[in-house]
Amino acid sequence: MQAPVLVVRGTRAMTSKKANSRWLRYWPRLFLVIPLLAILWVPSYNKIEPALGGVPFFYWYQLAWILVGAAFVLLVYVIDTRITRVAETPPAGLDTTGAPGDIL
Amino acid sequence: MILDLTATSVFVALFLLVTWIGFVAARWRKADLNLLHEWGLGGRRFGTVVTWFLLGGDLYTAYTFIAVPALVYGKGAIGFFAVPYTILIYPILYLIFPRLWAIAHERGHVTAADYVRDRFGSRMLALAVAVTGIVATMPYIALQLVGMEVVIGALGFPAGGFTGHLPLIIAFIVLAAFTYTSGLRAPALIAIVKDALIFVTVIAAIVIIPAKLGGYGVIFASVPQEKLTLAPPQGDSLGAYSAYATLALGSALALFLYPHAMTGILSSSSGNVIRRNAAMLAAYSFILGLIALLGYMAIAAGVDKDPAYAAGFTEYGANFAVPALFLASFPSWFVGVAFAAIAIGALVPAAIMSIACANLFTRNLYKEFVRPDCSAADEARVAKIVSLVVKIGAVVFILAIPQAFAIQLQLLGGIWIIQLLPPILLGLYTRSFNAAALLTGWGAGIAIGTYMAGTQGFTSSVYPLALFGVTVPGYAALYSVLINFLVAAALTPLFDLMARRGASPAAR
Numbered sequence: 001m002q003a004p005v006l007v008v009r010g011t012r013a014m015t016s017k018k019a020n021s022r023w024l025r026y027w028p029r030l031f032l033v034i035p036l037l038a039i040l041w042v043p044s045y046n047k048i049e050p051a052l053g054g055v056p057f058f059y060w061y062q063l064a065w066i067l068v069g070a071a072f073v074l075l076v077y078v079i080d081t082r083i084t085r086v087a088e089t090p091p092a093g094l095d096t097t098g099a100p101g102d103i104l
Numbered sequence: 105m106i107l108d109l110t111a112t113s114v115f116v117a118l119f120l121l122v123t124w125i126g127f128v129a130a131r132w133r134k135a136d137l138n139l140l141h142e143w144g145l146g147g148r149r150f151g152t153v154v155t156w157f158l159l160g161g162d163l164y165t166a167y168t169f170i171a172v173p174a175l176v177y178g179k180g181a182i183g184f185f186a187v188p189y190t191i192l193i194y195p196i197l198y199l200i201f202p203r204l205w206a207i208a209h210e211r212g213h214v215t216a217a218d219y220v221r222d223r224f225g226s227r228m229l230a231l232a233v234a235v236t237g238i239v240a241t242m243p244y245i246a247l248q249l250v251g252m253e254v255v256i257g258a259l260g261f262p263a264g265g266f267t268g269h270l271p272l273i274i275a276f277i278v279l280a281a282f283t284y285t286s287g288l289r290a291p292a293l294i295a296i297v298k299d300a301l302i303f304v305t306v307i308a309a310i311v312i313i314p315a316k317l318g319g320y321g322v323i324f325a326s327v328p329q330e331k332l333t334l335a336p337p338q339g340d341s342l343g344a345y346s347a348y349a350t351l352a353l354g355s356a357l358a359l360f361l362y363p364h365a366m367t368g369i370l371s372s373s374s375g376n377v378i379r380r381n382a383a384m385l386a387a388y389s390f391i392l393g394l395i396a397l398l399g400y401m402a403i404a405a406g407v408d409k410d411p412a413y414a415a416g417f418t419e420y421g422a423n424f425a426v427p428a429l430f431l432a433s434f435p436s437w438f439v440g441v442a443f444a445a446i447a448i449g450a451l452v453p454a455a456i457m458s459i460a461c462a463n464l465f466t467r468n469l470y471k472e473f474v475r476p477d478c479s480a481a482d483e484a485r486v487a488k489i490v491s492l493v494v495k496i497g498a499v500v501f502i503l504a505i506p507q508a509f510a511i512q513l514q515l516l517g518g519i520w521i522i523q524l525l526p527p528i529l530l531g532l533y534t535r536s537f538n539a540a541a542l543l544t545g546w547g548a549g550i551a552i553g554t555y556m557a558g559t560q561g562f563t564s565s566v567y568p569l570a571l572f573g574v575t576v577p578g579y580a581a582l583y584s585v586l587i588n589f590l591v592a593a594a595l596t597p598l599f600d601l602m603a604r605r606g607a608s609p610a611a612r
Binding site: 056 | 181184187188190191192194195198199319320321322323324325329332333334336345346348349352353376379380382383384386389390393394397
């Protein structure tokens with residue numbers, strides 16, 4: 001994960017490298033495809049066994065994916081804000097400063 | 105049923121509390137409420153926590169809390185599609201909507217139609233977006249009343265007639281009054297109380313009820329085995345598998361196109377607020393998954409066989425399963441808390457939905473076509489009045505029209521609203537699509553989606569699509585929006601060519 005970070009930070013606005021750097025900046029979002037595919041592949045979880053504490057697999061597996069899915073979103077958020085910093089870059093000409101109470 | 109005085113007192117007390125909060129909200133983060141973006145978007149200043157409550161209160165409605173377990177109670181595993189649906193919405197929210205927020209913030213858009221108007225320069229396409237939004241949301245507001253009606257009935261108020269509807273009418277007058285005064289600030293503050301009540305109720309339900317019934321093993325053992333999983337595909341049909349997956353995906357794609365969801369998103373203070381919420385809102389999904397399981401608990405508790413609840417089931421059908429389960433399992437005072445949670449859970453989305461409809465009407469019908477020169481204060485005044493009209497309309501709707509019809513309309517609403525996906529999604533990344541082509545695609549999607557639901561007698565949105573000898577039962581919304589995309593993509597070069605030759609399509 002270190003190499004792309006350095007490249008992204010060091011990239012000047014060079015046209016030949018632009019497509020490349022976009023890919024490096026946005027690749028973490030591919031993680032979001034994982035919960036999508038897992039949950040849409042219905043036959044993989046349409047069964048009763050193994051049950052967990054009396055709850056059939058069909059139910060506890062999907063409930064667990066709510067948490068795993070959220071973890072993937074959180075992971076991408078952390079990468080986007082801390083490492084590749086795409087989330088901090090507002091679209092050109094956009095002023096997002098001065099928005100009070102970002103947390104509350 | 106006899107009126108349960110303890111439960112009713114707790115219920116009324118909590119209702120009075122949120123009424124007070126609704127009016128006080130006008131003074132919260134004080135600003136000029138005679139400006140539409142202040143009244144209708146809370147000044148775009150809601151941070152992560154408030155947005156979390158607001159969107160949670162907005163998307164997980166009273167109707168959801170009643171209808172999802174009712175579906176699981178009645179039909180079993182297929183009703184659990186609400187869970188994959190809520191898993192899918194958050195990656196979608198993360199990928200698409202911070203960008204939409206940024207554009208809307210920069211350009212001062214209050215509604216999705218404002219944004220489409222600006223991106224594609226077409227009044228007609230914006231009109232289509234606005235009208236679809238309003239028409240799809242109206243039955244949704246009406247269904248919030250259904251959720252409320254069920255719990256009011258379960259408290260023991262007589263059903264039917266004017267006296268039967270009186271509590272509902274009073275609740276909606278109160279709702280209309282505080283929405284008029286405080287705008288989006290009211291549901292944002294009330295959502296905090298609502299969610300606290302919902303969390304308490306659900307945690308109590310998943311601890312107390314299984315303990316009473318003998319554990320989760322006993323609960324699932326008492327459900328007929330064929331209900332517990334989806335029926336595996338047979339012959340040349342993909343059966344319940346494709347239905348389950350497409351219902352989840354289609355509903356997830358449709359959700360944030362609804363005006364009330366859009367209003368919740370645009371009222372946040374930054375793109376990162378939306379991104380953080382895409383992870384944090386999963387807490388509500390988890391709660392919804394647990395609520396869905398209440399349907400099985402109702403089966404295990406045998407509430408449908410209890411003569412005390414026979415009248416309720418006759419009146420409200422499967423929707424009575426959860427209220428009956430609460431009545432059977434909780435002491436009176438806590439029944440009051442649980443029912444108040446559901447009723448207040450109806451107020452929050454109903455308020456946001458009516459505000460969203462009012463914003464659409466004011467910005468994209470009134471200002472666009474009736475009075476282009478109206479002042480900012482006029483704009484806010486019209487929106488406030490429209491929010492009243494919308495709520496009166498919803499009450500009349502639910503009292504005058506059979507409930508089954510409202511449910512069918514809401515089902516159609518999902519198919520209609522998803523047709524906004526091509527203009528809204530494509531507008532984020534490219535302006536190269538032709539507005540007239542997008543409008544034609546929208547029309548084709550609406551027509552085909554409605555036809556697909558029509559072949560099912562408007563009682564199911566799952567259409568058995570025959571593809572190369574294989575039947576793929578799937579959500580009509582998803583099929584029709586694909587056609588919408590294809591039409592828009594195919595007609596864009598054609599219409600662009602016509603425009604260049606001077607034969608400008610009408611929608612420009």
